[in-house]
Amino acid sequence: xxxxxxxxxxxxxxxxxxxxxxxxxxxxxxxxxxxxxxxxxxxxxxxxxxxxxxxxxxxxxxxxxxxxxxxxxxxxxxxxxxxxxxxxxxxxxxxxxxxxxxxxxxxxxxxxxxxxxxxxxxxxxxxxxxxxxxxxxxxxxxxxxxxxxxxxxxxxxxxxxxxxxxxxxxxxxxxxxxxxxxxxxxxxxxxxxxxxxxxxxxxxxxxxxxxxxxxxxxxxxxxxxxxxxxxxxxxxxxxxxxxxxxxxxxxxxxxxxxxxxxxxxxxxxxxxxxxxxxxxxxxxxxxxxxxxxxxxxxxxxxxxxxxxxxxxxxxxxxxxxxxxxxxxxxxxxxxxxxxxxxxxxxxxxxxxxxxxxxxxxxxxxxxxxxxxxxxxxxxxxxxxxxxxxxxxxxxxxxxxxxxxxxxxxxxxxxxxxxxxxxxxxxxxxxxxxxxxxxxxxxxxxxxxxxxxxxxxxx
Ligand code: SF4
Ligand code: SF4
Numbered sequence: 001x002x003x004x005x006x007x008x009x010x011x012x013x014x015x016x017x018x019x020x021x022x023x024x025x026x027x028x029x030x031x032x033x034x035x036x037x038x039x040x041x042x043x044x045x046x047x048x049x050x051x052x053x054x055x056x057x058x059x060x061x062x063x064x065x066x067x068x069x070x071x072x073x074x075x076x077x078x079x080x081x082x083x084x085x086x087x088x089x090x091x092x093x094x095x096x097x098x099x100x101x102x103x104x105x106x107x108x109x110x111x112x113x114x115x116x117x118x119x120x121x122x123x124x125x126x127x128x129x130x131x132x133x134x135x136x137x138x139x140x141x142x143x144x145x146x147x148x149x150x151x152x153x154x155x156x157x158x159x160x161x162x163x164x165x166x167x168x169x170x171x172x173x174x175x176x177x178x179x180x181x182x183x184x185x186x187x188x189x190x191x192x193x194x195x196x197x198x199x200x201x202x203x204x205x206x207x208x209x210x211x212x213x214x215x216x217x218x219x220x221x222x223x224x225x226x227x228x229x230x231x232x233x234x235x236x237x238x239x240x241x242x243x244x245x246x247x248x249x250x251x252x253x254x255x256x257x258x259x260x261x262x263x264x265x266x267x268x269x270x271x272x273x274x275x276x277x278x279x280x281x282x283x284x285x286x287x288x289x290x291x292x293x294x295x296x297x298x299x300x301x302x303x304x305x306x307x308x309x310x311x312x313x314x315x316x317x318x319x320x321x322x323x324x325x326x327x328x329x330x331x332x333x334x335x336x337x338x339x340x341x342x343x344x345x346x347x348x349x350x351x352x353x354x355x356x357x358x359x360x361x362x363x364x365x366x367x368x369x370x371x372x373x374x375x376x377x378x379x380x381x382x383x384x385x386x387x388x389x390x391x392x393x394x395x396x397x398x399x400x401x402x403x404x405x406x407x408x409x410x411x412x413x414x415x416x417x418x419x420x421x422x423x424x425x426x427x428x429x430x431x432x433x434x435x436x437x438x439x440x441x442x443x444x445x446x447x448x449x450x451x452x453x454x455x456x457x458x
Pocket of ligand 2: 074
């Protein structure tokens with residue numbers, strides 16, 4: 001088992017690209033990245049747009065930011081404009097939070113988020129001042145794993161420094177990181193430290209075999225998953241990763257936790273596509289070998305599963321990328337496909353508790369926005385209330401930017417209100433940054449569905 005925990009910050013790599021012109025077309029494809037070997041041609045997708053504006057009405061940023069022209073302009077119109085030589089990407093692309101709600105809303109399957117990600121990458125590459133405070137701030141936010149890796153070496157000191165009022169004031173004045181939010185605490189033991197101490201894959205194999213015996217599964221049952229824990233479950237909320245391990249082992253799954261980097265989600269949102277490709281290369285290389293051996297990749301964060309399933313194959317050309325994308329699942333999604341999870345839950349009970357559930361936008365984009373509600377309504381002792389289909393407003397790094405904070409909170413207003421109206425004062429969501437926003441806007445404790453599953457089944 002390789003060890004991502006002790007790996008140093010990664011080295012820069014070349015820019016990504018993919019695709020090519022339609023055969024027989026006289027269209028000159030746009031070179032999105034100057035030194036690319038191939039080009040990405042998004043014109044056919046742009047031509048599928050029939051200007052219905054449904055995407056614009058679904059965009060949470062356009063609703064609160066009068067200066068943001070919306071997804072139709074950012075996507076198809078921008079790509080049409082790019083046919084004209086010398087046209088530049090409009091700087092409003094940096095206000096798109098990459099929530100991907102427009103992707104889900106478009107009735108004509110226009111690849112909006114792929115267009116936004118590609119346009120943002122080009123804007124940052126070619127038009128953004130690399131010495132500007134905005135670029136440096138965005139690069140630091142996008143590479144959260146690097147900061148978290150250093151902080152995890154001295155978590156108590158890091159927590160004290162980051163929660164110190166003057167530090168937050170300086171971060172806002174010098175870097176444009178809002179002082180309104182409290183920085184998430186770093187765990188004193190990361191998930192990977194816990195995993196290694198527990199015995200890693202060998203211990204998991206033993207536990208899974210015992211569970212299979214108890215359950216009466218065949219001893220040679222092919223139950224193997226490779227866990228994509230991502231940065232947040234590793235450095236901030238290892239309890240979510242531990243819950244995944246306990247729950248999957250209880251169903252007889254052998255777990256490995258291969259070497260991995262950030263899924264790239266905050267990098268896509270900030271146009272740092274070279275950083276994202278560098279991370280994707282490590283992740284795909286690590287998980288592709290395991291997929292070939294019969295493992296499925298399982299993530300506990302819906303944005304991580306989204307990145308591996310959709311954004312990687314849309315944006316990068318890496319050996320094994322399609323196999324990894326096709327065999328990646330979110331944790332509840334996977335158990336609901338493979339096991340009688342509803343049956344197991346129906347036989348269990350927990351102490352009485354009520355949850356206000358928020359479906360992350362990236363769960364919605366994968367068709368997973370109802371799964372926790374449908375599942376836990378079978379669990380004795382639990383009341384689940386959906387807090388509506390609005391965006392939480394934080395969208396990863398978007399709500400951490402000083403100039404976006406107010407809009408982020410305006411977007412979240414509906415969700416906060418519904419949480420206050422719901423019974424109970426505990427929230428639930430699959431996305432760690434939505435959890436931050438839920439906690440920030442209401443003061444509620446927020447749990448991941450895996451933690452409730454653990455309580456019910458383990
Ligand atoms: S929803 Fe799709 S078809 Fe309608 S305007 Fe937006 S991109 Fe075009
Ligand atoms: S990804 Fe979200 S913020 Fe960006 S244009 Fe689409 S709906 Fe709007």
